[in-house]
Amino acid sequence: MRLFLELIVSGLSLGAVYALLALGFVMVFKASGVVNFAHPALLMIGAYTTARLAADGHVPFVVAILAGVGLAAVAALVVQRLLVYPMASRSAITVSVMTIGVNLVIQTEIIRRLGVDILPMRDPWGARVLTVAGVHIPQTRAAALVVGVALIGAFFVWFKFSIWGIAMRAVADDPETAALMGIRRARVSALAWTLAGALAAVAGLFLTVYPTSGVAPASAAAALRAFPAAIIGGLDSTGGAIAGGLIVGVAEVLTQGYAHDLTFLGQGFDTVMPYAVMVAVLLVRPSGLFGTQELHRA
Amino acid sequence: MPDSRSALGVADSAPVAPARSAVAASRPNPRRPVTIVAVLAAVLVALAIPLYADRFWLQLGLFAFASTVAALGLTLLLGQAGQLSFGHPFFVAVGAYGYTVLASRPSTAGAGHRLGLALPPAVAAIAAVLLAGVAGLLFSPIAARLRGIYLGIASLGLVFVGQHILFNAETLTGASNGRGVPAFALPGFRFDTSSQETLYVFGVPFGREEKLWYLGLAVTVAAYLCARNLIHSRPGRSLRAVRDRELMAGIMGVPVTRYKAYAFALSSMYAGLGGVLTALAFGRIVPDTFGLDLAVQYLVIVVIGGLGSPAGAVAGALFVTGLPAVLDRYAAALPGLAPEGSPGVISPAVAAQLTFGITVIILLLFEPGGVTAVGRRLRRGADRALVRARRS
Amino acid sequence: MSARSTATEAELVVDAVTVRFAGVTALDGVSFTVGAAAIHAVIGPNGAGKSTLFNVVSGAYRPACGSVRFRGADLTRLRPHRIARLGVARTFQNIALLASEPVEENLMIGRHRLTRTGFVAAALRTPPARREDRRHRIRVREIAGFLGLGDKLDVAAGELSYGDQKRVEIARALCVEPALLLLDEPAAGMNAHETAAMGRLIRDIRDDLQIPVLLVEHDMGLVMGIADRVTVLDFGKRLADGTPAEIQHDPAVQDAYLGTDDSDSPGEGS
Ligand SMILES: Nc1ncnc2c1ncn2[C@@H]1O[C@H](COP(=O)(O)OP(=O)(O)OP(=O)(O)O)[C@@H](O)[C@H]1O
Ligand SMILES: [Mg+2]
Numbered sequence: 001m002r003l004f005l006e007l008i009v010s011g012l013s014l015g016a017v018y019a020l021l022a023l024g025f026v027m028v029f030k031a032s033g034v035v036n037f038a039h040p041a042l043l044m045i046g047a048y049t050t051a052r053l054a055a056d057g058h059v060p061f062v063v064a065i066l067a068g069v070g071l072a073a074v075a076a077l078v079v080q081r082l083l084v085y086p087m088a089s090r091s092a093i094t095v096s097v098m099t100i101g102v103n104l105v106i107q108t109e110i111i112r113r114l115g116v117d118i119l120p121m122r123d124p125w126g127a128r129v130l131t132v133a134g135v136h137i138p139q140t141r142a143a144a145l146v147v148g149v150a151l152i153g154a155f156f157v158w159f160k161f162s163i164w165g166i167a168m169r170a171v172a173d174d175p176e177t178a179a180l181m182g183i184r185r186a187r188v189s190a191l192a193w194t195l196a197g198a199l200a201a202v203a204g205l206f207l208t209v210y211p212t213s214g215v216a217p218a219s220a221a222a223a224l225r226a227f228p229a230a231i232i233g234g235l236d237s238t239g240g241a242i243a244g245g246l247i248v249g250v251a252e253v254l255t256q257g258y259a260h261d262l263t264f265l266g267q268g269f270d271t272v273m274p275y276a277v278m279v280a281v282l283l284v285r286p287s288g289l290f291g292t293q294e295l296h297r298a
Numbered sequence: 299m300p301d302s303r304s305a306l307g308v309a310d311s312a313p314v315a316p317a318r319s320a321v322a323a324s325r326p327n328p329r330r331p332v333t334i335v336a337v338l339a340a341v342l343v344a345l346a347i348p349l350y351a352d353r354f355w356l357q358l359g360l361f362a363f364a365s366t367v368a369a370l371g372l373t374l375l376l377g378q379a380g381q382l383s384f385g386h387p388f389f390v391a392v393g394a395y396g397y398t399v400l401a402s403r404p405s406t407a408g409a410g411h412r413l414g415l416a417l418p419p420a421v422a423a424i425a426a427v428l429l430a431g432v433a434g435l436l437f438s439p440i441a442a443r444l445r446g447i448y449l450g451i452a453s454l455g456l457v458f459v460g461q462h463i464l465f466n467a468e469t470l471t472g473a474s475n476g477r478g479v480p481a482f483a484l485p486g487f488r489f490d491t492s493s494q495e496t497l498y499v500f501g502v503p504f505g506r507e508e509k510l511w512y513l514g515l516a517v518t519v520a521a522y523l524c525a526r527n528l529i530h531s532r533p534g535r536s537l538r539a540v541r542d543r544e545l546m547a548g549i550m551g552v553p554v555t556r557y558k559a560y561a562f563a564l565s566s567m568y569a570g571l572g573g574v575l576t577a578l579a580f581g582r583i584v585p586d587t588f589g590l591d592l593a594v595q596y597l598v599i600v601v602i603g604g605l606g607s608p609a610g611a612v613a614g615a616l617f618v619t620g621l622p623a624v625l626d627r628y629a630a631a632l633p634g635l636a637p638e639g640s641p642g643v644i645s646p647a648v649a650a651q652l653t654f655g656i657t658v659i660i661l662l663l664f665e666p667g668g669v670t671a672v673g674r675r676l677r678r679g680a681d682r683a684l685v686r687a688r689r690s
Numbered sequence: 691m692s693a694r695s696t697a698t699e700a701e702l703v704v705d706a707v708t709v710r711f712a713g714v715t716a717l718d719g720v721s722f723t724v725g726a727a728a729i730h731a732v733i734g735p736n737g738a739g740k741s742t743l744f745n746v747v748s749g750a751y752r753p754a755c756g757s758v759r760f761r762g763a764d765l766t767r768l769r770p771h772r773i774a775r776l777g778v779a780r781t782f783q784n785i786a787l788l789a790s791e792p793v794e795e796n797l798m799i800g801r802h803r804l805t806r807t808g809f810v811a812a813a814l815r816t817p818p819a820r821r822e823d824r825r826h827r828i829r830v831r832e833i834a835g836f837l838g839l840g841d842k843l844d845v846a847a848g849e850l851s852y853g854d855q856k857r858v859e860i861a862r863a864l865c866v867e868p869a870l871l872l873l874d875e876p877a878a879g880m881n882a883h884e885t886a887a888m889g890r891l892i893r894d895i896r897d898d899l900q901i902p903v904l905l906v907e908h909d910m911g912l913v914m915g916i917a918d919r920v921t922v923l924d925f926g927k928r929l930a931d932g933t934p935a936e937i938q939h940d941p942a943v944q945d946a947y948l949g950t951d952d953s954d955s956p957g958e959g960s
Pocket of ligand 2: 742
C-alpha cells in the first residue's frame, strides 16, 4: 500500500511535468492550428541551457533556470515569427511537418554539443528524499509537483481572467469572429508559442533531474510523451492536457513500479505505456477525453 | 445501366452562359517525349551501374532502393490521402522481420531458440508484404477515424510499441542482437555470392551486391509504376477528394473510412516491401534501425521530393540515403568536416541531419512542391529559353 | 426506374426532422414530401436551416429525430456514401471542388459510385480499368458540354470564375446520374441573365432525367418561375408549404419573409 501511495505521488508529480508540456502544446494548437513537433526541441533548449550554465558554476541555479526558460521562450517566438507566421495560409499539416524540420535542426545541434556525455543538472535538490507520513518521495519530485501545480493554477487564472487569455480563447473558438472583434491572431499565436517554450523549459528541468541523471540525447524521448498526453486529453482542450499529462505520468510510474508483476509485457514497458493508453482512449473516443467532437459543415 | 436512362446532353438547352475561351495554362503533359527519353536514360544508367561501380556504391544503391519503396508508400499516404504517419518504420520492420522469420530455418544453436518457417524466399517476401498490409489494416480503427494531423501523433505509438516488441520478442526478432537475413533466391537463381561458381557478366564478377542491385531496381521500378498508376486512377482521385474535401467525397459516394483504411494498408504494404529490401541490403537486422529516426528520415524524403510525388520520392530517397554516406566517404577532403569521432568539428552525420532539417524548412516555406516542383520550374525555364533562342 | 412512379406519388418524404447544434435548433420538426419529377424549392431567410436540411438528406448530419425516406429507404440511417449509391446527388453552397485538379477530374469524382476500379486494378492498370476510365470520361465530357464547360475540362477548378465553379458543381452532381438532385443556391452570385438561364437549365435537367429536384434558392423570381412546390422555413420551423401561387399569397410568409412580394432576395447568402 505504501508503495502504491509513493508511486501515485511520484506519478502525479511526473504527470504535472507532462501536463506543462502538453499544456503548451495544446495552447499552440489552439492558437495557431499547428501541431508543434518541435516541442521536444524547445524542452532541450531549456534543459541544456540551464544545465550548461549550472555546470559552469558562475551563476546561481535560479539564474540558470531563468536563462533556460527565457531562451526556450525566445526560441519558440522566433520559430513562430520567422517560420510559422509566414506559412499562415498553408494547410495545418504542412506547417506541422515543417516543425519536424525545426526539431531535427535544433536537436541535432544540441546533441552535437552534448556529445556522448550526460550533462548533470547540478540542481539544489540532488537525490535527497523527503518523508511525509511515512511516504518517501524524492525532493525533485516534490518540487516538480509544487511548481507544476502552481504554474497550472496560474495559467488557468490567467487564461480565464486576463485580456490575453480571453483573446486566446476567442481565437480558438472562432478565428473569424475574433478577427472581426479586433483580436490579432498572429499576436495571440506568438504569445502562445512563447508561453509554450517557457513551459517546455520548466518541464525540461524536471525531466532531467533525479531520478534521471541529466541532460542526454534521450531526454527528448521523455518530451515526446507530451504528445500522447495531449491526445488523450483532447488536442484542443487545455483542461484535457492537464488530465492527459497526469494520466500518462501515473500510468508510466505505476508500470515502472510494478514492473516485476508485469514481466509478461516485456522489459521497459513503462516507456510504451503512455502510447498504449493513448491507443486505448482513441479507440473509444477518437477526439480524446475532453476534445470537441468534430461536426461536419457543408 | 444508368447511362442509358438519361437523354441529358441533347442540345435543347443553351449553356447557362456563353462559353469563354480557355483561361489557364493546360498542365504539362507527363508523356512528353523528353520525359520518356529521360526515364529511359535513367533506367539504362541504372542497369549499367553494377558493371562499373564498386561495392560501396552498390551497397548504397541497395539502401536507396529500399528507402525509395518505403517512401513511395508514405508519399501516397501523406501526399495523396493527407494522413501524416510516424508509424512507417513499424511496417518496414514487419516486412523486414516478416521476411527473415518466414525464410529462415528455425535454429536453437547458440543464442537460444529462433523461430523460422523456411519458406522459399520469394514466397516469404510476398507473405511479408501482405503481413505488413494486414498490420496496417489492424491499425485502421485508429488510422481511418483520425484526421491527418491527429493520426500523426497517434502513429508515434506504433514506433514505440514496435520497438518494444522488437526488443522483447526474442524468438522472433533475436532481440537486441537482431537476426541474420537469409539470402534471396528465385527458383534456379540465388542472390548471394555463391562459393562454387562465380557468375560473370561482361567480364565483371557478379556477387551478392550486383545481383541484389538488379532485384532492387526491378522492384523499385515496379513499385514506382504502381504508385503512379494509382495516382492517376479512380482510387487516387477519390483519395485526394477525401484529403481535401472529406464531406464532399463521402456525399459523392466515396466510403471515406474504408478509403482511409485502404490508403493506410497500401502504404503499409509499400513499407513492408521496403522492409524486405532493407533486410536484404543489411544482411542482418537489429531493432534500433526501426525507430523514430527512420520515421523522420522517410518524412524528410517525402517532403524534399514533394508531397504525393512518386518521382519526388525517388529523388528524395537518393538524396537522403546518399548524402550521409557520401559525406562520410569524403569527409577528410571536405572543408569543415571531419570523420566520425574526431572532436569539436562537425561530423558527416551531423552535417547531413542539419542539411535535411534546413532543406525541409526552406522547401516548405518557399516551394512546397519539393524538388519535383523545382525541377518542373527549371524545365519550364529551359523551354522558354529554347523558344526565345529559336526566335532570335 | 422512374417510370414506375407517377407524378403524384411522393418519392422523397421528409418527416418531422429535428436537428440541434449546441444552442441552436437548426431544424424543428420539419416535414414535407417531394413528388417524382417535381422541382421542389426550399426557401427561407439566412440561417433558416435550408443547408442543414440538405445535409440531413445527404447524410452529413444525423437528425435528433425524424426520418427522411427516399424510395422507401430511410436515409437518416445511412452513411453519406450509402446515400450516394441510391443516386442522391447534391451541390454545395460553399463550393466544394478540388481546386488544384482539372475540371475533368472533378467531374470524374461524380462517377465514383458508377465505377468499380479498385486499388489493385488501378495500380496494375488492367485493361478493364482502362476501358472503364475511357468510357466514363466520354460521358463526363458530354455532361461538361451540356453545361458549357466543354472547353474548360483541362483548367484547374480553382482558376475558374465563381459562376463556372457553380456550374462545375452542378455538372459533378449530374455525373452521378442522379435519382434525386439537391441544388443549394445554384444562382447565387449570378446576374439576371445568368439566373434565367440557370432556371431553364434546372427545368431541362428535370425534364430530361425525370427526377425530383430539391432547390434552395434566394432568388424569388427563379423559385416562383420554376418550382412546382415550395416549402418555407424560418428559424428551423416549417412556415408554409404549397404551390408558388399559394406561397405568394400566404399571409404568414408575407409577414415573416417575403415582405415586398417578389423583389430581389432578402440576402445573398453566399
Ligand atoms: N455544423 C454546425 N454547427 C453549429 N451550428 C450550425 C452548423 N451548421 C449549421 N448551423 C446553424 O444552424 C442554423 C441553420 O444553418 P443553415 O446553414 O442550415 O442555414 P441556411 O438556411 O442554409 O442559411 P443560408 O441562407 O445563409 O445558407 C444556423 O444558425 C447555423 O449557424
Ligand atoms: Mg445555406
